[in-house]
Amino acid sequence: MxxxxxxxxxxxxxxxxxxxxxxxxxxxxxxxxxxxxxxxxxxxxxxxxxxxxxxxxxxxxxxxxxxxxxxxxxxxxxxxxxxxxxxxxxxxxxxxxxxxxxxxxxxxxxxxxxxxxxxxxxxxxxxxxxxxDWRSARKGSFSKKKPKWVPGETNVPIAQPLFPVDPEIRVVDAALVHARRVSHVALIAQDFEAMFDFYTDIVGLSVVAGGRDRAFALLAGTHSMGDLALYRSDVESHMRMHHIGVEVSSEADLDAALEGIERSGGKLIAAHDHAARRVVLVHDPDGLPIQLYVNRDWTVDTIRSIDAKLAPFLI
Ligand SMILES: [Fe+2]
Missing domain, CATH: 3.10.180.10 (2,3-Dihydroxybiphenyl 1,2-Dioxygenase, domain 1)
Structure with a gap:
């Protein structure tokens, strides 16, 4: 579709x-x-x-x-x-x-x-x-009434693309882990086929790996190799979100997470090393699952080689 x-x-x-x-x-x-x-x-x-x-x-x-x-x-x-x-x-x-x-x-x-x-x-x-320039519009403590916005009526829609192009990535040097970005979310689908149809047809994502008749589907926008992973409901998870994917700067960050996450008040859940990606899955102090990762050979063929049981941890 x-x-x-x-x-x-x-x-x-x-x-x-x-x-x-x-x-x-x-x-x-x-x-x-x-x-x-x-x-x-x-x-x-x-x-x-x-x-x-x-x-x-x-x-x-x-x-x-x-x-x-x-x-x-x-x-x-x-x-x-x-x-x-x-x-x-x-x-x-x-x-x-x-x-x-x-x-x-x-x-x-x-x-x-x-x-x-x-x-x-x-x-x-x-x-x-x-x-x-969102940085000059948003800083410190910010409060603002939200005016009504009717798409295409309140204002003439801006045709110019205004998304950040090659943004300056700021990394907090003193942090345990040096995250670069939030890249994807992995969900346990209660109705897998309906979720697949919604995210491909209504939202407009494309299939990178897996599919509607497979154990999982990795979907992406036009500038990504994976924005949303959908898993079937037999995948074990304490919440409907299996994890939020956070790309980190280097494998040294994954080593730092392995060594220091428990001391920080977080919890170490799993660590996996694969040709496609190396992952350290942690829980933050609220129990929210965060997949810290560094890509290795993150290509369709290597993603397809991931074992079905490990897929929810790695993708
Ligand atoms: Fe939002």
């Missing part, structure tokens, strides 16, 4: 619920090496980035107004970046005309976004950057 509406470039951020957003922000800086770009005390949220986008992670407190009663730490949403606002609006109009339902459309002033739910109930954001 080919994409009808959008051609996302890549997964741009993961928005996660955490037990305490200030404590999590410190942890993600000191242990994983993501800088806080800005925070929103009124929303109880911290936005951290290594420069890839205006946030690689949003860390939203389980006591934030965005949380549901009894909210536990876990995935809030995944966000995919498209080329331009014009492409976003064109896709939105075609999708709505075809009967696709969006929960909301939002003006984040640096980006315009569409939100909807996937067949399993996970929230998905598709967005376009609408300013080039």
């Amino acid at each position: 080919t994409s009808r509406f959008f051609k996302p470039r890549r997964l741009a951020h993961a928005n996660i619920f955490v037990g305490d957003y200030q404590r999590a922000s410190d942890y993600y800086r000191d242990v994983f090496g993501f800088e806080e770009v800005y925070n929103q005390p009124d929303n109880k949220a911290s936005f951290i980035s290594n420069g890839n986008t205006y946030h690689d992670f949003a860390l939203v407190d389980i006591n934030s107004r965005y949380a549901k009663p009894g909210q536990q730490p876990g995935l809030n949403h995944v966000a995919f970046e498209v080329e331009s606002e014009a492409a976003l609006v064109e896709g939105y109009r075609a999708a709505v005309a075809a009967g696709v339902v969006y929960r909301s459309t939002e003006d984040h002033d640096v980006a315009h976004s569409l939100y909807q739910k996937d067949p399993d109930g996970n929230e998905v954001e598709i967005y376009a950057d609408v300013v080039q």
